[in-house]
Amino acid sequence: MALQSLIDTPYQLSTSTVLIVEDEPITRTIIANYLDDLCKVAVVASAEEAVRYCSRTPPDLILTDILMKEMDGLSFCKLLKSEPGLQHIPVIFITSLSENDDEQACWEAGCVDYVVKPVNAVTLINRVKAHLTLKLQTDFLKLQSVLDGLTRVYNRHWLNDAVPRLIRQARRKQQPFCLAMFDVDWFKRYNDHFGHIQGDQCLKQVAHALKSTLLRPSDALVRYGGEEFLCLLPDTDLNGALNVVERIKAAIKQLELRHPESPFGVVTLSGGLSQLEESDGANWEAWLQRTDDQLYRAKTDGRNHVCVTSNGQ
Numbered sequence: 001m002a003l004q005s006l007i008d009t010p011y012q013l014s015t016s017t018v019l020i021v022e023d024e025p026i027t028r029t030i031i032a033n034y035l036d037d038l039c040k041v042a043v044v045a046s047a048e049e050a051v052r053y054c055s056r057t058p059p060d061l062i063l064t065d066i067l068m069k070e071m072d073g074l075s076f077c078k079l080l081k082s083e084p085g086l087q088h089i090p091v092i093f094i095t096s097l098s099e100n101d102d103e104q105a106c107w108e109a110g111c112v113d114y115v116v117k118p119v120n121a122v123t124l125i126n127r128v129k130a131h132l133t134l135k136l137q138t139d140f141l142k143l144q145s146v147l148d149g150l151t152r153v154y155n156r157h158w159l160n161d162a163v164p165r166l167i168r169q170a171r172r173k174q175q176p177f178c179l180a181m182f183d184v185d186w187f188k189r190y191n192d193h194f195g196h197i198q199g200d201q202c203l204k205q206v207a208h209a210l211k212s213t214l215l216r217p218s219d220a221l222v223r224y225g226g227e228e229f230l231c232l233l234p235d236t237d238l239n240g241a242l243n244v245v246e247r248i249k250a251a252i253k254q255l256e257l258r259h260p261e262s263p264f265g266v267v268t269l270s271g272g273l274s275q276l277e278e279s280d281g282a283n284w285e286a287w288l289q290r291t292d293d294q295l296y297r298a299k300t301d302g303r304n305h306v307c308v309t310s311n312g313q
Ligand SMILES: Nc1nc2c(ncn2[C@@H]2O[C@H](COP(=O)(O)OP(=O)(O)OP(=O)(O)O)[C@@H](O)[C@H]2O)c(=O)[nH]1
Pocket: 150, 183, 184, 185, 186, 187, 188, 189, 191, 195, 196, 197, 198, 199, 200, 203, 225, 226, 227, 299, 303
């Protein structure tokens, strides 16, 4: 289950997916039937197919046979454990091998458990249930650690982890990458006027409006500070990012949040926008500073608008 989908729906076994990798059609069907009432079940007939499946839609748990033509289950498990994006998927072997050395080989390949053939249905269901629960609880806790408690958008912890990875990806694919920073105008006055509880409500609504404008799954919204948000826009040049900025302006305007202490009468945002440059290298602090400088320019130049780095004007 994708981490993001856990935000609104806390973990449930019934929506999680187990992938069965088994080249024997009858065994495949029997095992799938055992698990049918517990969770979603996907089946593939070979390790090669399983690798392709996992790269597209990583399942929550894998049950794999060991003796298969082409790539065997042990090699498949080792391969999975060497892939950063897939190594977190727990693997259970279903095996007819029962020597001590075979068990040793299963553990060394990186499995979390194994079930011996002929498969006992109750044992299989309970093992799968236990490992699925553990996996979903771990995903849930991981997600909590990267989300902001108030607005439920990503926090700085996520940012520090994700940005270097996203920059590497942009450089590898030679794609543009834009960063927008927004700050609520006159927010101290808003808090002073309405109180902190309504201030919190305002931040939640602003975050929700910002998030609703980010249409691509690769776009991300981060609460960077108290009333400061960052939009990460991979594979987006300044022209594309300016479209997003226009949508953001419209979304905030549509909120019509009354702000009697602001010259604009409603809650507004100031923003800065800039694109990752070759000269930034791996130093994303310089990029962040450039974006922050533009935000500062917008603040000192009347607020309620977005300034863009000079190469984007
Ligand atoms: N309610 C609430 N207020 C917060 C939170 N985090 C930060 N703030 C407040 O946000 C306000 C930010 O004030 P300033 O940095 O002076 O900025 P500003 O009043 O928005 O003025 P400009 O940015 O110059 O337009 C402070 O009063 C903080 O206490 C939060 O989680 N909830």
